[in-house]
Amino acid sequence: MIRTDPTRRRTLATAAGVTAAGLVPAGLLATPAAAAPQAPAHPEPLRNDELKEALRRMEARRRRVLTGRPSANGWEMEKEIDGDGSIRTTEIMGTRGPLTVAVRAGDPETVLIHVIRRFHYEVDTLGLPGEPQPVEGWTAPSKVRDSRLPESGRASGTAVVIRPGSYPPGARGNFTAGQVLVIRDILADTEGVVRWGGDDRRPYEGLFHLAVGPDDPRLVSVAARIRAWNETPGQGSGVLVDMAQPSRRRRAVRGR
Numbered sequence: 001m002i003r004t005d006p007t008r009r010r011t012l013a014t015a016a017g018v019t020a021a022g023l024v025p026a027g028l029l030a031t032p033a034a035a036a037p038q039a040p041a042h043p044e045p046l047r048n049d050e051l052k053e054a055l056r057r058m059e060a061r062r063r064r065v066l067t068g069r070p071s072a073n074g075w076e077m078e079k080e081i082d083g084d085g086s087i088r089t090t091e092i093m094g095t096r097g098p099l100t101v102a103v104r105a106g107d108p109e110t111v112l113i114h115v116i117r118r119f120h121y122e123v124d125t126l127g128l129p130g131e132p133q134p135v136e137g138w139t140a141p142s143k144v145r146d147s148r149l150p151e152s153g154r155a156s157g158t159a160v161v162i163r164p165g166s167y168p169p170g171a172r173g174n175f176t177a178g179q180v181l182v183i184r185d186i187l188a189d190t191e192g193v194v195r196w197g198g199d200d201r202r203p204y205e206g207l208f209h210l211a212v213g214p215d216d217p218r219l220v221s222v223a224a225r226i227r228a229w230n231e232t233p234g235q236g237s238g239v240l241v242d243m244a245q246p247s248r249r250r251r252a253v254r255g256r
Contacts, residue, residue, distance in 0.1 A: 077152070115160075169204040192212075
């Protein structure tokens with residue numbers, strides 16, 4: 001007979017107990033009385049009235065505001081402004097009144113307002129006495145004739161039209177060579193994030209629209225830089241620049 005000393009027996013018993021506890025799932029070693037209660041075959045109905053009400057409101061908002069349809073640049077078109085959606089009326093600082101325009105809040109608003117303000121300061125003054133609405137933004141999705149056209153971005157709050165009665169679709173030559181140079185310099189500020197309708201096959205020289213989708217990191221970067229300009233004296237919209245400088249002219253050509 002092989003004899004085992006008491007110390008070794010206790011050590012082996014302890015090890016065996018630890019091993020069994022580690023290998024057997026919790027609950028299998030418990031007695032039936034101590035086992036965890038089984039989940040009911042059918043889950044209890046939702047009783048949280050506040051949660052159900054929140055879900056109801058979310059669904060109502062989706063039906064009231066959202067369309068599920070993208071504009072040509074990939075942003076979702078929305079049915080209303082200044083409500084529960086993403087599109088709001090914002091002031092164009094520096095213009096008389098000041099003028100307002102409905103665009104998508106956040107980075108699209110920052111970039112498009114920058115374009116409009118530079119146009120106002122450097123291309124042609126907007127909001128002259130007696131002038132009809134010189135800037136138009138959002139339009140109802142029901143008015144979008146073709147969601148494949150760049151101007152469909154208006155219904156998603158990502159496009160604006162400057163002087164819609166003066167620069168109609170299909171017409172070229174509404175701006176002088178000097179004005180076009182400034183427009184190209186403005187586009188260069190956005191590094192390709194904004195496109196001018198005057199460069200499209202079917203020209204629309206009053207149209208400026210986002211040329212990137214909602215997940216493009218360039219929009220975030222450009223908007224952050226414009227915000228920094230707006231907070232720094234001597235930079236941003238309204239600051240006169242010498243666009244005849246070779247570096248700016250090269251930058252404007254690249255921004256086309």
